[in-house]
Amino acid sequence: MGVATVVGVGFAALGQTLSAGLQAGLFWVAVLFGMFPALARGFIVEEETGTADLLRVAARPASVFWGKWLFHATLYLLLSGVLVPLYALLVAPIAGHGGAWLLLWLGGGFCLTSVLTLCGALVAQTTVRGALLAGLTFPLLLPLMLMLIAGSRQAIEGVFPAEPLQGVFGYALALSAGGAWVFEKVWRE
Amino acid sequence: MQQWTLECRRLGKRFGERWVFRGLELELATGAMLVVRGANGSGKSTLMKLIAGLLAPTEGAVALRCEGGAVSDRTRFLGWCAADGALYRELTGYEHLRWWAQVRGLPDDRDALMAQLDRFELAPRAHDWVRAYSTGMRQRLRMAIATYGDPPLLLLDEPDAGLDASGLKLLRQVLDEQTRRGIALFATNRVECAAWGDLALELGA
Numbered sequence: 120m121g122v123a124t125v126v127g128v129g130f131a132a133l134g135q136t137l138s139a140g141l142q143a144g145l146f147w148v149a150v151l152f153g154m155f156p157a158l159a160r161g162f163i164v165e166e167e168t169g170t171a172d173l174l175r176v177a178a179r180p181a182s183v184f185w186g187k188w189l190f191h192a193t194l195y196l197l198l199s200g201v202l203v204p205l206y207a208l209l210v211a212p213i214a215g216h217g218g219a220w221l222l223l224w225l226g227g228g229f230c231l232t233s234v235l236t237l238c239g240a241l242v243a244q245t246t247v248r249g250a251l252l253a254g255l256t257f258p259l260l261l262p263l264m265l266m267l268i269a270g271s272r273q274a275i276e277g278v279f280p281a282e283p284l285q286g287v288f289g290y291a292l293a294l295s296a297g298g299a300w301v302f303e304k305v306w307r308e
Numbered sequence: 309m310q311q312w313t314l315e316c317r318r319l320g321k322r323f324g325e326r327w328v329f330r331g332l333e334l335e336l337a338t339g340a341m342l343v344v345r346g347a348n349g350s351g352k353s354t355l356m357k358l359i360a361g362l363l364a365p366t367e368g369a370v371a372l373r374c375e376g377g378a379v380s381d382r383t384r385f386l387g388w389c390a391a392d393g394a395l396y397r398e399l400t401g402y403e404h405l406r407w408w409a410q411v412r413g414l415p416d417d418r419d420a421l422m423a424q425l426d427r428f429e430l431a432p433r434a435h436d437w438v439r440a441y442s443t444g445m446r447q448r449l450r451m452a453i454a455t456y457g458d459p460p461l462l463l464l465d466e467p468d469a470g471l472d473a474s475g476l477k478l479l480r481q482v483l484d485e486q487t488r489r490g491i492a493l494f495a496t497n498r499v500e501c502a503a504w505g506d507l508a509l510e511l512g513a
Contacts, residue, residue, distance in 0.1 A: 168394050168397075169392065169393065169394030170394045170395070170396055172357075172362055172388075172390070172393060172394075173393060173394065173395070173396075175361075175362055175383070176360060176362070176383055176386070176388045177407075177408060177411045177412060178411045178412075179381070179384075182411070
């Protein structure tokens with residue numbers, strides 16, 4: 120999905136100069152679209168194939184949460200390896216403040232991974248997955264996306280995005296502290 | 309030998325408006341083998357899942373005690389095997405047991421794992437994918453996993469499903485061994501197996 124988004128945007132923007140804000144927005148939308156199918160690979164497959172109970176008996180909730188988190192983080196890493204060069208080639212070069220881009224990529228990746236892991240666990244245990252997924256992820260992802268887009272826009276303009284980065288890393292801290300705790304409450308009914 | 313006790317106090321589970329059971333009192337100590345019987349839908353699997361900690365009770369509580377002291381996370385001390393319990397089809401039987409051993413912090417050396425698989429007559433097919441296993445072989449693998457590391461509490465939910473005569477003999481051995489070191493709960497609808505336990509609980513009666 121991420122690749123399709125980047126290719127689609129790349130063709131739509133062919134020959135045009137995109138503003139910094141638009142470039143930043145398209146970049147993170149492509150990353151988000153690419154990460155969404157990972158939700159199904161995390162917990163939904165475990166519930167659908169019936170292996171979730173085996174996993175519940177096998178391991179502590181925190182181990183399961185961080186194990187799945189690592190799986191999603193690896194996907195984010197692989198996805199970035201494909202999407203970033205493709206985006207630079209088809210849409211716009213990843214230009215501006217390199218250090219800021221790296222921090223945004225790290226912080227954004229941590230938060231996206233945490234939100235998707237947590238939402239995947241919650242959604243997997245219900246029967247109305249589509250509706251619940253949208254309802255759950257929207258309030259969690261919207262502030263993150265706004266901070267990432269604002270930070271990336273500043274990075275493209277060559278400015279170090281101190282405030283958006285503070286927000287992203289604060290959000291990451293809150294998610295790492297609360298994510299595993301919330302997960303433990305929902306994992307075993 | 310450590311003294312383990314399993315206690316269920318006023319245990320009840322409701323799904324929607326329907327109570328599966330209510331006010332269940334149970335106390336089992338090391339050496340006990342309880343056979344749980346009942347018609348389909350009577351709550352055998354629900355009871356097993358409540359004891360395993362896979363479901364939260366609507367009312368009442370379950371506790372596992374060791375030498376009188378409550379165990380905080382009883383899931384770590386139990387072996388669980390359900391006839392409908394899924395296995396990872398993309399793993400081999402050996403990989404499955406190794407995964408279990410690693411996650412549970414049990415010995416994961418080849419000899420120990422192969423000895424356990426051999427005990428359940430799975431050694432010749434240890435490196436075959438689980439998806440290529442027959443129903444009976446999958447059930448044997450579930451039992452091999454559930455009993456690996458000699459857990460003090462063994463919960464077997466219709467483990468006799470799909471087992472042939474030698475599988476049933478093996479199951480009987482597993483249950484007898486369990487009662488020498490801990491507690492066994494065994495849900496079944498099979499008449500010949502229902503007589504194995506020294507205690508019986510009839511649900512839905």
